[in-house]
Amino acid sequence: MKPVDEYFINQKEPYQSIMLYVRGLILNTLPEAEEKFSYKIPFYNCHNKPMVYLNILKGKDYVDVCFVQGILLEKKFPILRNDNKRKQVRSIQLKNLEDLDHENFIALLHEASHVLSHSKKAWFI
Structure with a gap:
């Protein structure tokens, strides 16, 4: 079993379902995306650079869907937040699947x- 698959299997609900759903959207929307397991979390690379990663921050009750170059996307996609005082990463916090605007997320993936x-x-700051 690949480390990324093991990571998903070891997540508690509802995080596991949210992460698997987002994973499916990323891989189906961007066939060129390459799934990696880096820094003990799943990363999705495009154009040989990290684009998005999934994380559950300690002490938080949501899945953090993080866009590496989110600072360049936040004006067009105001759903992206900088809750953790990050320099360039912006993210979407998902407590449940209903929090995800499917169409907007697909557009965000294409733009990213x-x-x-x-x-x-990828990391410019």
Whole structure:
């Protein structure tokens, strides 16, 4: 079993269902996305650079869907938040699947991939 699969299996509900659903959306929307297991969490790379990762922050009650270049996307997608005082990462906090606007998330994935394809590097700050 791959480490990323083991990570998902070991999550408690509702986090497991949320993460598996988001994983499916990412991989179905962006066939070029490559799933990696880095820093003990799932990352999704596009154009050989990290684009989005899934995390459950200690002491929080949501799945944090984090966009590496979120600072470049937050004006067009105000759902992205900077709750943890991050320099460039912005995220969507999901407590349940109903919190996810499916159509907007698909558009966000496409835009994030497009922005990343024109970037020299993922981490620029």
